[in-house]
Amino acid sequence: METVHKTAGGRPELAVGETSIAMHAGIALYIGDSKTPAFEDGRSYLTDRALYYINDRAALGLPLRSINAAEYSAGILTRSAKITVRIDASGKHKDILQMQWKWVCPICSHVNTADLAADNDNIDITAQRPCVVCGIRSPDTVKASRKPAEIGSTDGATCPRCTFINHPSMPECEICGEPLKSRNLAPKLPPDSFKAILNDQQLHDFSQVTSIRLSFRQGGDKPFYSKLQSALRNISNCNSSTNLATETSIDTGRSTPRLGIHALEQLSLQQRAQTSAILSGALGDLDSLMQHAGKVVEVAQNLAKQMAIAPEGIVPKETQERFLEQASAMSLAVPSSISRNVTSNAHGYYREIARDLAEFLSLPQNSLRNTGGIMGLADLYASYNRARSLDLVSPHDLLHAVEEFKNLDLPVSLTTVAGVKVIQSEADARRAQQNLLKILQECPGSSVIQLAIKSQYSTAVVSAHLQILEDAARVCLDRAPTVLQYYINEFDSFIISRETISA
Amino acid sequence: MSYQYPKAYSYPPFFTKQPNPQTWQSQLQLWKDFIIDWSKFHRAYRLNPTSDIDLFHNQTIDRRLSPQVIDEILKYMTDNGSGEFDSKEFVIYWKSPEEWAESLYKWIESTGQISRVLTFKELKNAPDFNDIDQFVLRKAIQVLSKRGKAQIMKVDNVEAGVKFF
Numbered sequence: 011m012e013t014v015h016k017t018a019g020g021r022p023e024l025a026v027g028e029t030s031i032a033m034h035a036g037i038a039l040y041i042g043d044s045k046t047p048a049f050e051d052g053r054s055y056l057t058d059r060a061l062y063y064i065n066d067r068a069a070l071g072l073p074l075r076s077i078n079a080a081e082y083s084a085g086i087l088t089r090s091a092k093i094t095v096r097i098d099a100s101g102k103h104k105d106i107l108q109m110q111w112k113w114v115c116p117i118c119s120h121v122n123t124a125d126l127a128a129d130n131d132n133i134d135i136t137a138q139r140p141c142v143v144c145g146i147r148s149p150d151t152v153k154a155s156r157k158p159a160e161i162g163s164t165d166g167a168t169c170p171r172c173t174f175i176n177h178p179s180m181p182e183c184e185i186c187g188e189p190l191k192s193r194n195l196a197p198k199l200p201p202d203s204f205k206a207i208l209n210d211q212q213l214h215d216f217s218q219v220t221s222i223r224l225s226f227r228q229g230g231d232k233p234f235y236s237k238l239q240s241a242l243r244n245i246s247n248c249n250s251s252t253n254l255a256t257e258t259s260i261d262t263g264r265s266t267p268r269l270g271i272h273a274l275e276q277l278s279l280q281q282r283a284q285t286s287a288i289l290s291g292a293l294g295d296l297d298s299l300m301q302h303a304g305k306v307v308e309v310a311q312n313l314a315k316q317m318a319i320a321p322e323g324i325v326p327k328e329t330q331e332r333f334l335e336q337a338s339a340m341s342l343a344v345p346s347s348i349s350r351n352v353t354s355n356a357h358g359y360y361r362e363i364a365r366d367l368a369e370f371l372s373l374p375q376n377s378l379r380n381t382g383g384i385m386g387l388a389d390l391y392a393s394y395n396r397a398r399s400l401d402l403v404s405p406h407d408l409l410h411a412v413e414e415f416k417n418l419d420l421p422v423s424l425t426t427v428a429g430v431k432v433i434q435s436e437a438d439a440r441r442a443q444q445n446l447l448k449i450l451q452e453c454p455g456s457s458v459i460q461l462a463i464k465s466q467y468s469t470a471v472v473s474a475h476l477q478i479l480e481d482a483a484r485v486c487l488d489r490a491p492t493v494l495q496y497y498i499n500e501f502d503s504f505i506i507s508r509e510t511i512s513a
Numbered sequence: 514m515s516y517q518y519p520k521a522y523s524y525p526p527f528f529t530k531q532p533n534p535q536t537w538q539s540q541l542q543l544w545k546d547f548i549i550d551w552s553k554f555h556r557a558y559r560l561n562p563t564s565d566i567d568l569f570h571n572q573t574i575d576r577r578l579s580p581q582v583i584d585e586i587l588k589y590m591t592d593n594g595s596g597e598f599d600s601k602e603f604v605i606y607w608k609s610p611e612e613w614a615e616s617l618y619k620w621i622e623s624t625g626q627i628s629r630v631l632t633f634k635e636l637k638n639a640p641d642f643n644d645i646d647q648f649v650l651r652k653a654i655q656v657l658s659k660r661g662k663a664q665i666m667k668v669d670n671v672e673a674g675v676k677f678f
Contacts, residue, residue: 480533486531486533487526488529504524504539507520
């Protein structure tokens with residue numbers, strides 16, 4: 011078990027392609043056989059790769075591969091139902107998770123990354139996925155050492171993968187990026203020195219914990235347990251299928267008996283191997299597509315940035331605007347992992363949407379700063395659902411979600427301005443109001459439209475801010491014959507100046 | 514010397530009723546101060562809210578108070594003891610009846626007219642009383658009679674004079 015990073019919305023940061031399966035709130039965490047909970051009132055997230063526990067003090071993650079077993083004990087009277095998770099703390103599984111093998115495709119020279127289970131220091135790459143660029147499988151059996159290359163007696167270090175002789179100061183191969191062991195490198199921290207820092211500055215080492223218990227104070231234990239079990243089953247299936255593939259590819263290389271039960275067994279094994287090859291090939295393509303989608307979005311964003319700062323005249327203005335629009339739409343398409351069936355109850359679902367919204371609004375392109383710190387619910391609904399593309403959220407769910415903002419201590423909040431519900435970011439709204447006051451100081455008697463033009467906010471946002479400022483007695487209004495005009499409130503200063511004169 | 518209008522008089526929101534209650538209170542106070550100031554300068558005792566609207570109309574910035582807001586301001590002044598309605602007209606107490614009574618009694622004392630009966634006309638000889646409004650003068654005498662320092666004398670049921678004690 012180790013500490014993980016939290017997102018702006020207070021959820022675990024998931025790896026690329028990691029999808030959440032279940033989430034439940036109101037959970038206490040016991041470590042080891044301790045009778046008192048280490049953490050109270052937290053949320054558990056179950057993804058297809060790990061089990062997370064998060065509350066306001068801690069954020070812990072536990073890879074599913076390192077879970078030996080999960081046991082369920084029902085609640086009795088005042089005792090809440092608990093799930094006991096037994097952890098293999100030997101560190102072997104962590105290695106499996108972290109191990110990555112790089113190999114150079116002989117056709118296109120692309121450096122591929124594969125993460126595979128391996129024992130000792132040797133790895134068998136025969137059952138590997140095809141090259142992500144050209145789709146060609148790597149040559150048959152390649153035995154390689156996972157150990158970084160030792161520096162030879164020559165001046166440079168020979169790369170163990172591509173045999174290029176590197177300069178001795180290089181930490182990794184110049185050609186293929188393989189790590190080279192150099193005597194000049196500082197020793198790295200051991201990987202299991204993860205420590206969680208608690209509020210009381212006490213250091214806790216969670217890496218050697220052998221079991222944890224999740225206590226479900228608010229029910230929902232059974233569905234969570236069944237989801238955990240099926241997730242664990244999936245993980246172990248994945249492991250065994252790769253093993254199987256390795257086995258069969260080796261076996262087919264030998265001479266096979268063509269008669270009797272052996273032959274039938276061999277035939278079915280071969281068929282299975284073929285199916286798994288087809289499947290892994292197909293899924294591998296999908297995976298690489300997903301990987302590249304991320305890169306494409308990145309490229310689009312970079313281009314958009316460059317376009318935005320490009321001097322005028324080089325690119326026609328119309329093209330530039332259209333491109334920026336497209337680029338921002340692309341980067342908006344954040345895959346969202348929440349759907350109604352993930353969470354155990356409606357309340358938790360709304361809270362998850364609320365957290366997702368907070369994360370969505372913390373992205374620079376959706377920031378409330380650009381809109382003056384305030385956004386109407388209709389605008390939020392439109393832009394959020396545009397980002398979710400197909401997995402839409404209903405207006406009813408969104409309304410419930412924004413009402414949860416205040417309970418979750420998020421950087422955005424729901425307020426009512428002149429009878430209209432809006433979401434606002436406190437800091438951005440204050441900045442916008444200062445901005446409006448500054449404009450009013452420079453040109454007193456501005457109308458809403460003039461203010462909207464000068465501040466670049468929408469008229470609705472300007473009206474909302476003026477209403478807030480009016481309620482705070484910062485501005486006052488003048489019903490001029492044609493239009494409603496706004497002024498900085500100077501009544502109090504008139505009274506003060508009168509008093510000083512009479513005194 | 515012409516009258517020096519206060520700064521607020523050229524501030525357009527001064528002529529619009531502010532929706533914020535706190536601001537509205539400040540605005541009422543400023544209007545009250547301005548009306549008293551203005552009538553003191555012009556020695557005006559009466560104001561007709563329907564015809565004397567020049568006071569509530571700033572022509573240079575083209576802003577005027579609506580009749581409803583004028584009513585609210587005059588009601589505020591009544592509650593505040595700064596004025597009172599005498600039928601349709603509003604009597605402004607730029608000096609309160611107590612203050613008038615005070616200076617009247619001082620004059621009576623200093624001129625040795627205690628226990629004498631003075632006609633209403635004679636009372637106008639008092640300093641600063643020459644153009645006093647009848648209504649305000651009555652109010653001041655009422656204050657004194659409540660304190661037991663004056664009494665209105667009647668001849669044939671017509672008020673003829675005031676006796677001071």
